[in-house]
Amino acid sequence: MFPQFGPTAASITKASTMVFRIGTDAHLYDDPEDVSIGPLLDSKFDSEKVDALKRLLALIAQGCDVVNFFPQVVKNVASQSLEVKKLVYLYLLHYAEKRPNEALLSINCYQKDLADLNPLVRAWALRAMAGIRLHVVAPLVLAAVGKCARDPSAYVRKCAANALPKLYDLRQEQTYGSIEELIGILLNDNSPGVVGAAAAAFNYICPTNLVLIGRGFRRLCEILPDVDEWGQIILIGILLRYAVARYGLPSRSSVGVSSENRSSFSKTISVNVDALPENRFGMTEGQVDDSNFISLLFSSYVEGQDEFLLRSNCTTKSSDFLESPGLSCGENHDVKILLQCTSPLLWSQNSAVVLAAAGVHWIVAPREDIKRIINPILFLLRSANSSLYVVLCNLLVFAKAMPSLFAPYFKNFFVHSSDSYHIRAMKLEILSIIATDSSIPLIFQEFQDYLKDPDRRFVADTVHVIGECAQRLPKVSATCLEGLLNLIRQESSENIMNMEEEGAVLSQAVVALKTIVKDSPAKHEKVIIRLARCLDIIKVPAARALIVWMIGEYCTVGRDFLQTIPVILQYLAQHFSSENMETKQQILNTTAKVVVCSQTEDMHTCIKVLIYVLELARCDLNYDVRDRARIVSKLLACHVNSQNAEGGRTHPVLNPSLHYELAESMLGRKVKPISHVPACSRFYLPGSLSHIVLHPAPGYESLPKPCSLANVDLHCSLEDLHEEKVTGDKCNSPGSSYTENGSSDSDSLSGSSEKERSDYDSQGPDSNENEGAASVDGGRGNGTSRLLLADVEDMQTSGALIHFSDVDAEYNELNQAADGNGSSSSHLNVSELLSKEKLESWLGQQQSMSEPRCPAEGISLPSTARITIRETDLTIKPKVHKLLDPTSGNGLGVEYSFSSEVSGISPELVCLEIYFENHSTEPLTKISVMDEGSSKSQDSVAQKLEIAEISVTPTQMQGIVPMEEIPCLHPGEGIKRFLHVRFHHHLLPIKISICCSGKKYPAKLRPDVGYFIKPLFLDLKTFVDKESQLPGMFEYTRRCTFTAHIGDLHSERFDGSASSDKVLVVAQRLASEILSNANISLVAVTIPVSVTDAHVKDVDDVSGLCLRFGCEISSSSIPCLLTVTAEGRYSGPLTVVLRINCEESIFGLNLLNRIGAVFA
């Protein structure tokens, strides 16, 4: 407008954008690296940290790799500022997988945050902790999730549900059980938001475990409208899956009706593919839906489609299904509830919810109720363009299966100018499917308008669809033909600008005509003639070729046409040389066909034309045309020759009749029209991704087999009642833990340990013996070990090796008193609970009876014995590691092993035994060991130290305490030295260098977690006490297999009777394995005792063998308790359960893994 102000205006806009950008993070995004980020991260001020973190985030956003800041960022996880925390989490989760070791260091912080009062902090900590996805911390995360699943804040519980798939992703089989259990708990939650997230977890982790849903099916249905929209989508799918698995597809649903011919009023029906075409039950609209298609569709929905297809011919099978116990109305009631609860969701604002709800109705609703989904689905057509595409994809299949449903609503599928090409194409297809005799005039009017559309590709599609409509509705085919012929004339007479696009329209028009003519060629003889006349004006090769093909194909249809054929052929022959390759080939075919089939009077001309065309084709430039000409001439040799005989050209024809027949069958016979088979016979559930991309996406689950769940559910519904009673009360107070015995303690044991305990208890009734017998038996068995009844206190005092006492009883007692947890894991049924309670009360009595414990007859007592194994009896072989290989060390070989001695200098030092040996032929001099870190100094190690600060606080920088130099080592000589080493972290190796004869050899000392501890001498009672103080979060278990004992048992030949000795051997072996791998002390061994007159029990069962070890972390004196329980028979591999209770979670976990590795 005012050009003179242009520059000013521009600068004003510029200035104003500058103003708007002030105070935003714009500068950080534009130039994140204009200051150095490192120092900012180490700053004392939160604001500077925030600044640095934002810069890092900007770099991530721009795709730069800033993983090298990881250690510095991790340090800040402990910050109190929520903003810093959030930003750190954002960074951390992006890179955690790349730097697992450093990420580990943040775990302690999360643990602390998990106990924070602010639910937001708890939730964040949980999300971050689960998000770093490290295998080692999986048990920790599981415990944390378990705790958060009972959090008072719904938000935290929701995050717990979301964390489950992360945990599951780590693929640790031992956690699966507990994860599913947690899903069960969360699905029962009171807060709808949590249920939604739990449903998502369920769908991801165990979509087939429908029994879990069966328990709360109705409750879930009722809560469904309150669940958040995203949860609804998932939950609807799950409920549908359950309903189908439990009750099958109701007989009155669309599929049921379509296959109702066999048994008219069976209650339910399984998918039945062999619906005969005459099934037209329940179709009130007078329009016949494609029941074959519906059956096919529904059989694709359910699992094991192929199986069903196979079964389709086997009528007995499907009637079996029908006669399987009919389902009572009560059971169908569930389906009704599902439908009731999903129908208001058809009004949801979220289109995915609407589609999911519509899918439920589509599959299980009675046929007459399906109508109610139409309007909501049509309303979905209002959604944004992107959703519209998906909606139409689904609608297309619905419409194909039941065109009558959508027929009255055809106007909704009229094309708008703003629709994209994909959407237009889909709308056209739907229109062609749902068109009826009554609506087709209006639709054709609409199509007329489309023909003028500037988008010619769309016009071509329209023309194609017109042909399809005409084929489907024979009444309108005459009008269509007229219209199409007019169109062809019009189009071809136009001066065409864009050949390609217009050509497409034209050839589509010819194709459409062909489809119409195909059905009854005799009726449309005139059309073919008119088309042939159009050849003059049609320039598009594809269209021409098709017309020529039609002439040949239908050359026998009528008299009039027959008469014109010679003329047409002459015309074609004239133009042959100027034709396109495609058309040339068709001309060849057509002439040959005419010669073979037609009975025209003017056969002579036709044959002449053929010969002429063949001659022309023989000299054609295109080899394809030449080849075809050769074939045709060979095939038709007899036809051609019969004419040419007088010309003197003779071909040796062996069997003219054979040739005739061959030519006849190749060119003459009408090809049987291929029946209308749906292009893709595989369909996917409505609303699924697979449905859009037309292949099964990973993770796609079809519906379960109908009624496959029926049996399972019966017994579970019984349990259900009890469950509901029990869990019902609990649900009311989600904050308190799920206690069974009434005592409430917010800390609870993880699921796995509960299971273990219940195993432990249930042993009781099994072993049918008493103490007295046990002691006698033990005494007789082994002469080397003395045996006496003793109290716990005796243990250390005497040299006795084995003590017997009623450990289990005590143990149970202690446990009951201490933890008060024993939560009802959902798999325990009531009868089991009862017997457990009985047992416990009975045990209590037993206690009060106290000494002298006279075995009452008939009473079964869990019988175990406690023994002490002297460590001297055990063979302890510390592992030897190689530090320097003689080949690389110029003849000097260095080996080290961890010593059980505790360093006298500082508790943080670890003692090593280093063994130097000279393998060379020359003496080596001046051997010493130096810390690489201290000599090379600060950069890398300093950084590591800072990281390590969080868990281990080094007071000195020095990595190793200097060792006195070895002046000289002669050839073949060896020397042993002690070395005190300070590892910075119990996993990170330290670099050292070995100096020898003036040369330096770098080497790495790898720490062994097992020697960061020192033995802790406890008695059993204190052990159990301590253990009970460290439940839940501080307890980790691991299962492994133990086989080393098998060799022992074979080498020392025992006479088969003394089975307890074998158990002893196993115990010894177990103990020595552990003791030689960790600096730990054996507290107690409890072995099961069996009687020799074993009339009850398997003699070789070691289940119940339990070893307890105690130690404390040398640097911090935090106690660490290890319990080893064995299960199985000693003749084969044993399952060993390792359990560690330790406050320092990371350390405990690493120790557990270290010891687990011993057995691996």
Place this chain on the structure above:
Amino acid sequence: MLQCIFLLSDSGEVMLEKQWTGHQVDRSICSWFWGHVLSQGGSSKVPPVIASPTHYLFQIVREGITFLGCSQVEMPPLMALDFLGRVADVLSDYLGSLDEDLIKDNFVIVYELLDELMDNGFPLTTEPNILKEMIAPPNLVNKVLNAVTGTSSSMSNTLPSATASTVPWRTSNTKHANNEVYVDLVEQLDATVSRDGHLVNCEIYGEVQVNSHLSGLPDLTLSFANPSILNDVRFHPCVRFRPWESHQILSFVPPDGQFKLMSYRVANLKNTPIYVKPQFSSDAGTCRVHVLVGMRCDPGKQIDSITVEFQLPSCVVSTDLTSNHGMVNVLADKVCSWSIGRIPKDKGPSLSGTLRLAAGLERMHVFPTFVVGFKIMGVALSGLQIDKLDLLNLPYRPYKGFRALTRAGIYEVRG
């Protein structure tokens, strides 16, 4: 589950990436996607769900910004697309509008939002009210603080109480000095007029938009005088289904602020307020155009900002168009727009002129579609009337306001 989201600018540059699951999706997928878009000739030509060689991609485009979500496993595609739409809504709500600069300038907030919107590939908090309590939208005070002191935190320190409540869209302790609630009926008229002047399809798509500023936990009931005219409805999650099923009454606890309570459709209307009649006559390489616009039936209020737009067919090389009222512009992409404004009392607006066709073309064989726009304040063309709005649970008497507005939706006249 959505594994990650990429925000692409209109030139295909990746502005942001946010990974939600452990399996990180490499950025290279974006270049594949952009190559695909270019090969198809623009993102509108690409279907919203694409199976790339490695991932399933979901894309929506808002204001030139492509929101690209990736998944490797089965998930409801509508869920993904709706979620991406929600992300776009939330971002434009926070930033005022959506454009490349705004996103880059506020990338930290965008990151924080994305982190809160989804957890491990499953939507976590998508309720705008809760989000606003958790993460403060950028406002002037914040900006100034940030500019002056360099410290301002957008993260809230406490968990919004609504996350735990049964009405997650509302915080319980809202307080307003002026308690007021406004109900707007905003309707769109969609119509298609065929080439021969028939009204093919005419329907109303309407929304009931509520702007509520009420203290405490109010319970509202809204009833219509003629609910039977509604063909289809869709509700905000706050609407209770039961009362609607039985009495067609909307009963709800409103979120605070502006929200869409309900959307509805009224099909098969018989008339449009204005008519647009285009005529074409071609001969000898030129085409005469004549477009007439006029009032068909008076809605009772002034019809405002009438516009007529049409895309010139590609065979037109030059135009010469004039109108007796309003302005005619031919834009660079061959869109001809005629803004009329109000229809004058004394004359009927008309547009006339000639189109020169490309060399060799005698007549025009394709015809443009005219897209009509208008606005009528104060009238709901569907005839839907609000009967009354009752407020329960309130110790005070709030101010209640009602408005109506109709504008053209997809109003097409084929030439």
